[in-house]
Amino acid sequence: MKQVKYLCIAKSGVVLPNGVEAEHFYREDLSMFLAEQLKRQTLIEIDYVLVVGETDVVFGAELAIQYGLTLSVYGYEYDFRDHEITDSTKEQVLRELLSVSKEPKLFTQSLNVLLNKLIKKVPLQLSEEQVEKLILAATPQALKIDGEKAAVVARRKIHKFFEQKKLEVKDLVSPRLSDQVHEICLSYKNELVEYIKHNPGFYVLNERMGAGKSQDVIIPLFDEFSSTDAKPIVITPTIALSTQLINDKRNYQHQKELDVSELKAVAACVISATANWKYQKYGKDSKVCLIEEFEECESAICSTELMYPKTLHRCSEAMEQWQNLLQTETVVVADAMFSNFSAQQIVKAGRSITIVKNTDKAKTQHKKLTVFSYQKQLSKLVGSLNAGERTIAFCDGKHSHNGKFNTIANVIKEQTGVKPIVVDSVFMKKGQPDYFYDLTSRVEEHQCHIFSPVVTSGVSVVTNQVNSVNIFACHTLLPTEVVQSSGRFRKSKNITISFDKRSRFITTDKRKIFNELAYKAYEEQCSSDLSALFKDKHCQLVLDRIAHNRRMKQNYVFTTLQLFEDLGYEVTLEAIKNESEAIGKLIKKLFKQNKRKFIDIAANTFYDMSDHHFLKNSFEILTNEEKFKLQVYELQRFYNLKSSDCVDSARRLIEFDDGGKSRRHLEHFRVLQGGFCPIENPKLVVIQKIFKDIFSILNVDEFNLTANYITDDIDKLAQYIKTAKIEGYKVRNELIALGCSTDIAGEYKDRGYLTRGILNVLFGLKQDSQRNGAKNVDGKRPPKYYFLCPNKSELTKKYFEQKYYSKALHSSN
Structure with missing residues (x-):
């Protein structure tokens, strides 16, 4: 009998039976211990029981599945010793854990983790309804939680989860x-400027983009106070926006060599306003602070990359100056994306906030956003340029040689001949801030512009001459900044967007963020300096903002x-997913793994279109049982079957399908018989001609699938393959592209090898031969003639007719 040893997570509060042998580990140490035991093969010799508390349930269950252990949760045992979940995603494992739950702890914890995983696939891969269906399908019907069925509890939790996420x-x-945060209603055009002049306070203009926040309030206020002793300052997140808003001598670009403290009014980007010593005295004397795009301003001063030196300490100093500016007598914020987080931080600093709603009649504009895959969107962008349209692209991707930003620019140049105007930080450094003085005219002068995040903030272009706006979202910008990008072109009604598939985990824990940022610059400093920095209140405000921004990115799409x-x-949402390749691999895998089970499920499954689409859309999250069912649906759909008559009928079809290989063969027969549109698919005309030529040379009846050919015919075929061209396409190259051997036109000891390979690869037909009675000089009986195996031909004809001429599924769906 095997030795039983209990493994526990340190400080988890679990209680073990008296006298049992147990070891306690921290999480990381436990993972390392089990990996070492697997390496030493001691897991076979000892029965390990992993005992976990409430906070470690899912972690423990995943380890138990990975290493084949027994899991103990509050007295309930889960035996995963023979429980195989091979090549599974995290979501599949969590659904499996839901399905085996015997008590509330494992069920609830698995459900919570699973929801936070699945929301990352909403809505591009899954709808909210599909998430609910996936979870309920894995919920044990017999399990009850506090007297309620687990399914009822799960449904309520799912709805509450999505409601909470939408509220966030x-x-x-x-x-x-x-x-401390109240609301008033005034006309931006006619009342608000005068109201603010006579009522100092902290005002937030939170109306939608294009509502007149800048033109009707910020700029008029700046002009009004510029002639007084109030020393107003306009602060923007970027040079581009400050340049577009204020393009006279009050813009700090014109005052770089002067002592700005003596000026009567200044417009500056936030980095200069908070990190440049010249502005500190001006800020102390200012009585009016006008802030464009508050969220992006505060995010900018929390970025070490924008500071000099690039340290967290420098960000903390800038935050201190920022907080001083926010205590100015009159502060007016114009930001359509002003968050509840920012409001709470300002309230904590001792200020009350007045939200001003605009009573002016809104100019509503119905806007459409279409989501494409990256390749489809890039193709449409190229198409619109080739059609002579004026297009705009936003991309926050990398500028490296093979980064997405440069890739888009290069594709446009190569495939359209259009040289796009690339507006990025390099463009700005070349001394072209005047580009933004009249951005609308600049945009109208060229057919294509590609913008980096330098123009996500505040700047606006009012023109009817832009045909399309394309956003390539690469998870660098915040979601709010992506939305801001779409609104820069006020009159553009149709926006397209694609999302980069790659996203990496980023911690939102403040201590971990601190370690990540501080130790880079302070690794040679003593720990006491770091400790003091972490406790500094302005450093904490920086970490709060970074954590908030990172939380915003967690469920990016x-x-x-x-x-x-x-x-x-x-x-x-346009068709984003294409799982055909992955599903094709699954067909082969399941066919090899458990052919018997595949046949049994196929024999007992009636085709359900809605369930088929649901399983197909949820491909990466399915349990093994659901994968088998999906493949049966794929089989039924392709061969146009409602169901199989019996087990033997299902077996014959599955064997003929051969892991999906025969589907391609039937499609080739369809091309041979002209089942395609030559206008939409002109290349198939070439392929059809090649197929017909092969059948003609070998005397194959394309309808009855019978043949009789000799070695001379094969020689003719070899010569045809070597020399023939159709519409400029070499026959040999086309056959190689279709999967035939690269030695297809070579010399063979047995000439039948050539036709055997071609007929099998292209059409799944099986070649046989009738041999002569007399032996040749080598002592062998050479083939007299070749023919096609009638059994395989008959099956091919049967399933071809079933696929293309049966109305079985067409009549029911």
Whole structure:
């Protein structure tokens, strides 16, 4: 009998039976211990029981599955010793854990983790309804939680989860009202400027993009106070925006060599306003602070990359100056994305906030957002340029040689001949701030512009001459900044967007963020300096902002598209996924793994189109049982079957299908018989001619699939392959592209090898031969003639007719 040893996670509070042998580990140490035992093969000799508390349930269950252990949760045992979940995704493992749950702890914890995983696939890969269906399908029917069925509890948790996530998205762009955050309604054009002049305070203009926040309020206020002793300062997140808003001598670009403290008014980017000593005295004397794009301003001063030196300490110093500016007598913030987080931070600093709603009649514009895959969007962009249209592209991707930003620019140059105007930091450093003085005219002068994040903030272009705006989102910008990008072109109604598939985990824990940023620059400093920095209140404010921004990125696609919907966009999802290759691999894998089970499920499954689409869309999250069912649906759909008559009928079809190989053969027969549109697929005309020539040379009847050919015919075929061209296409190259051997036209000892390979690879037909009675000089009986195996030919004809001429599924769906 095997030795039983208990493994526990340190400080988890679990209670073990008296007298048992146990070891305690921290999480990382436990993972390392089990990996070492697997390496030493001691897992076979000892029965390990992993005992976990409430906070470690999912972690323990995943380890138990990975290493084949028994899991103990509050007295309930889960035996995973023979429980195989091979090549599984995290989501598949979590669904499996849901399905085996015997008590509330494992079920609830697995459900919570699973929801946070699945939301990353919403809405591009899964809808909210599909998430619910996936979870309920894995919920044990017999399990009860506090007297309620687990399915009822799960459904309620799912709905509450999505409601909470949507509320969090709303909080990203609108503060909640409270005793310290109240709301008034005034006309931006006719009342607000005068009201603010006579009523100092902290004002937030949180109206949508294009509502007149800058033109009707910020600029008029700046002009009004510029002639007084109030020493107003306009602060923007970027040089580009400050240049577009204020392009006279009050812009700090014109005052770089002067002592700005003596000026009566200044417009500056936030880095200069908070990190440049010249502005500190001016800021202390200022009575009016006008802030464009508050969220991006504060994010900028929390970025070590924008500071000199690039240290967290420098960010903390800038934050201190920022906080001083926020205590100015009159502060006016113009930001359509002003968040509840920012409002709460300002309230904590002792200020009350007045949200000003605009009573002017809004100019509503119905806008559409269409989501494409990256390749499809790039193809459409190229197509629009070739059609002579004026297009705009935003991309926050890398500028490296093979980065997405440069890739887009290079594709445009190569495939359209258009040289796009690339507006990025390099463009700005070349001394072209005047580009933004009249941005609309600049845009109208050229057919294509590609913008980096230098123009996500505040700048606006009012023109009807832009045909399309394309956003390539690479997870660098915040979701709110992506939405801001779409609004820069005020009259553009149709926006397209694609999302980069790659996203990396980023911690939102403040201590970990501190370690990540501080130790880079302070690794040679003593620990006491770091400790003091971490405790500094302004450093804490920097870490708060970074953590908030990172939380915003956690469910990037969901958050971004939800923001667009909340702002009134009509969002359309084009076909994003193409799982055909992955499903094709699954067919082969399942066919090899458990052919018997595959046949049994096929024999007992009635085709259900809605369930088929659901399983196909959820491909990466399916349990093994659901994968088998998906493949049966794929089989039924391709061969146009409602169901199989019996087990033997299912077996014959599965064997003929041969892991999906025969599907391609039937499609080739369809091409041979002209089942395609030559206008839409002109290349198939060439392929059809090659197929017909092969059948003609070998005397193959394309309808009855019978043949009779001799060695001379094979020699003719070899010569045809070597020399023939159709519409400029070499026959040999086309056959190689279709999967035939690269030695296809070579010399063979047995000439039948050539035809055997071609007929099998292209059509799945099996060649046989009738040999002569007399032996040749080598003592062998050479083939007299060749023919096609009638059994395989008959099956091919049967399933071809079933696929293309049966109305079985067409009549029911």
